[in-house]
């Protein structure tokens with residue numbers, strides 16, 4: 438791909454999307470940032486005055502219809518589709534998680550297929566689309582980008598299904614919709630999907646209150662602030678800044694085309710480890726962190742190395758990720774109290 442590029446980023450005012458926007462801007466690309474909320478988009482732009490000429494904001498209020506993206510894709514060279522519902526506070530999982538995730542992918546790809554300038558679409562899938570909860574060691578095994586979550590659509594949307602499981606379904610069926618679209622429609626662009634596990638790190642998107650933190654960072658804050666020790670469903674994670682690099686490399690590297698990558702640090706984590714890091718890194722940590730212990734589950738593995746090699750990602754250490762986020766969260770808390 439020629440540089441600089443003009444890239445549409447969806448979910449640009451979310452946790453991961455904002456870092457993807459920043460990584461593109463840092464490398465000199467132009468970004469069209471899609472958001473549901475223009476005020477949030479404007480906040481993003483105002484807080485990056487040095488990039489005013491490279492960044493424009495587009496409002497896409499409902500990504501469930503094809504028409505919603507037809508204007509947003511005009512004249513761009515590529516798309517990084519990050520937006521998808523990621524919340525466990527649901528009342529109707531199919532309506533709030535599964536259907537919009539699939540509809541979002543289809544709408545972006547349909548619109549992209551009308552725009553001849555688009556060469557590649559990178560989609561943020563998730564390790565949730567890879568995980569098979571029924572597969573337990575021993576024997577020890579390693580998840581790779583070849584693996585798929587065996588959940589059926591019916592299981593994902595069943596009334597008794599929890600939001601956690603429905604979210605896993607939303608990511609699986611949204612990603613499958615993308616691969617199916619490419620297979621059947623043979624568009625003029627190729628697709629790359631990234632399947633990150635728990636993603637942590639400092640925030641770059643507009644968040645007014647700690648109560649509005651994205652799902653994954655909210656877990657770190659729950660430990661640091663002493664609220665609770667959450668359950669670590671998997672021991673795999675990645676730093677949001679490394680994941681942003683992976684997105685941009687996935688967009689630009691020819692050899693990444695038509696591939697699926699699991700982007701994950703080789704180091705494993707537990708919320709017990711979060712507690713240790715906070716106690717060691719912050720003076721206030723010992724008196725405040727959540728009670729309870731949690732061991733790192735080192736009984737199975739995930740291959741993040743392949744993505745690291747192809748996409749040139751040097752994964753950060755867990756300690757640095759936790760420290761950088763908690764440092765920022767504590768400042769937010771001080772501001773909230775004052």
Ligand SMILES: NC(=O)c1ccc[n+]([C@@H]2O[C@H](COP(=O)([O-])OP(=O)(O)OC[C@H]3O[C@@H](n4cnc5c(N)ncnc54)[C@H](OP(=O)(O)O)[C@@H]3O)[C@@H](O)[C@H]2O)c1
Pocket residue numbers: 447448449450451452453454472473474477498499500519520521522523537561562563564608632633634635636637651652653
């Ligand atoms: N954080 C993790 O641990 C993690 C791990 C693996 C994969 N992922 C994936 O990464 C992506 C971003 O997640 P995140 O952690 O950055 O969460 P986030 O901060 O909640 O961001 C989600 C983004 O998606 C947009 N969005 C959500 N529902 C939407 C809908 N119905 N219509 C249009 N836009 C919608 C939001 O738009 P607004 O800003 O306009 O509200 C927001 O920008 C998601 O695809 C998620 O599945 C996250």
